[in-house]
Amino acid sequence: MPRYAYVNGRYVDHREAAVHIEDRGYQFSDGVYEVVTVKDGRLVDAKAHMDRLGRSLDELQIGWPVSRPVLEMIMAEMIRRNRLHDGLVYMQITRGVAPRNHAFPTGDVRPALVITTKKMNFAKMTKFTEGVSVITLPDQRWARRDIKTISLLPNCLNKQKATEAGCYEAFQVDPKDGMVTEGTASNAWIITEAGELVTRPATHRILNGITRLTILRIAEEEGVPFVERPFSVEEAKRAREAFVSSATSFVTPVVRIDGEPVGDGTVGPICRKLLAGYEEYAAGLRARGAEWPDDIPADEGDGTSRAA
């Protein structure tokens, strides 16, 4: 059975799948994407991912290549064709194919849609039980990190540095104030010495992770006190626990930062509790997941961020 990819209206053999050389995604990174986890054949937090996709498209003035219900149908068909039980669905929408020119093309250019899937064995991943290391690196990205664009070069460069240092991720740090923004492909969290869960508020400075939103809900339900505020590298190094979150990292405990142990250097109880809650949620055993917000402010503002 071939592994299928979906490219602009056709289900094709993944090995043969291709887009045009003048696709603006290829030439300018002019596009957006989503990664949705599939657990037991079901999409996790599909609605919130589609809401975020819609916002990313709006922000870049790219139209839907197909209607939202049709896109959902294609995703389901890809899961069926590729017999995907556990893994992810990747979807990418670019502005389309047009003669190379920085300004948007005028006229009838159809946004291009590509969907692929990847099998993953979450149950076998040791990162959840053993934890991972991160290094801290300057965040070199642009001012609209809230848009999930395919323009990921600074993320790739920092992820490569982390990999070369033997680390799973990097905590990216705002060079202006020394505060952690997020990972290269994940959101960053700590549990402070006082036992409070902390993550940066969703503004233009980070990508508002769908997993992040679901974890905040689980923390609320589990009675874990949390606050959305920036934290520094020093505070992270003094923390009891730390973790990163993303659609495929769930809650991945961070046990070392820049080679220094976090807490006693082992996976802590709050990480375990939140991971168990998230796994339950992903398996369909908890009702409430992420809800996409109406508004994402440009900045942290006056510090009145959400807390519970």
Ligand SMILES: Cc1ncc(COP(=O)(O)O)c(C=O)c1O
């Ligand atoms: C920069 C960045 N931050 C955060 C996330 C986590 O987002 P989500 O939980 O929706 O996967 C990602 C995921 O790709 C990311 O690339």
